Amino acid sequence: MAPRFSRPRLIDANDKQYRAFLAQIMLTKENQRAIRPPRARDLFGGEAEEALRGWLAQHYTLSERRIVEYLEHRGRQAIKKYRELDAVVLPDPKTVHVFEIKASQKAVSLRRAVQQLRDTQTILRMLFARVYTTILLVDTGIPQTKEEAEQQLAERLADLAARGITPDRPLDPPPTLDEVLADLPQVRRVASVEEIEPDPQIVSLLRFGVDDIIALAGAENLHLDWDEEEELAEEGDEGEAEAESYAYSTGGDEEDDEDNPFAAALKRALQESSGSKDS
Numbered sequence: 001m002a003p004r005f006s007r008p009r010l011i012d013a014n015d016k017q018y019r020a021f022l023a024q025i026m027l028t029k030e031n032q033r034a035i036r037p038p039r040a041r042d043l044f045g046g047e048a049e050e051a052l053r054g055w056l057a058q059h060y061t062l063s064e065r066r067i068v069e070y071l072e073h074r075g076r077q078a079i080k081k082y083r084e085l086d087a088v089v090l091p092d093p094k095t096v097h098v099f100e101i102k103a104s105q106k107a108v109s110l111r112r113a114v115q116q117l118r119d120t121q122t123i124l125r126m127l128f129a130r131v132y133t134t135i136l137l138v139d140t141g142i143p144q145t146k147e148e149a150e151q152q153l154a155e156r157l158a159d160l161a162a163r164g165i166t167p168d169r170p171l172d173p174p175p176t177l178d179e180v181l182a183d184l185p186q187v188r189r190v191a192s193v194e195e196i197e198p199d200p201q202i203v204s205l206l207r208f209g210v211d212d213i214i215a216l217a218g219a220e221n222l223h224l225d226w227d228e229e230e231e232l233a234e235e236g237d238e239g240e241a242e243a244e245s246y247a248y249s250t251g252g253d254e255e256d257d258e259d260n261p262f263a264a265a266l267k268r269a270l271q272e273s274s275g276s277k278d279s
């Protein structure tokens with residue numbers, strides 16, 4: 001079987017080819033579609049990512065080279081793509097450690113995070129002999145027990161009933177973190193960066209709560225006013241990855257396209273705009 005990826009480069013945001021590609025994408029007519037404004041939960045995801053990058057910088061020397069350029073092969077076509085990595089450490093010329101930061105209230109988001117890291121690992125193995133991966137999970141409401149999952153389902157059904165909404169199919173309780181991890185044997189939970197094992201076959205998982213992010217960034221610097229309207233809208237976003245591929249994304253619960261440089265640029269622009277309005 002022919003390789004899926006080829007010709008990777010690990011670059012920073014000032015790379016001339018990358019900036020030219022961004023400019024071209026932003027001028028393409030098909031990308032000039034209506035963009036929904038970011039929700040508070042979206043903004044919190046970006047803020048949590050920045051806070052955890054700062055936290056990581058206390059433990060590692062982070063590299064500015066956290067954009068991967070590569071070719072993805074589809075049949076006879078080879079498409080140049082870029083994916084922005086959340087944090088990168090280069091301990092030596094033959095080793096890279098990639099961190100994926102995921103803010104989510106759904107345990108199933110870990111499955112996508114693991115797949116993203118596996119694809120990234122496949123690409124970077126063409127450049128580095130050792131590729132280590134770690135997920136920093138910001139838990140914004142994942143049920144920890146079956147009782148909590150049942151309670152979340154009951155609250156959701158009650159809220160839908162109050163709005164006069166009848167589900168078109170029976171709803172199941174959301175899976176707990178342990179239930180999802182049971183299907184991901186390559187993921188190993190750790191309590192600190194010191195416990196991360198240098199093993200390319202393992203995806204280390206560090207869990208943070210909302211209180212941890214507040215302690216790092218300060219509540220005044222975070223969008224914490226999530227409401228039920230947002231959470232219902234978020235449920236409706238599932239399965240619309242392709243349609244929303246140019247929308248603002250934070251690496252949270254949505255099926256965002258991390259390969260889309262327009263989305264990444266738009267994310268930064270919206271964050272800056274929001275910051276200027278709040279100041």
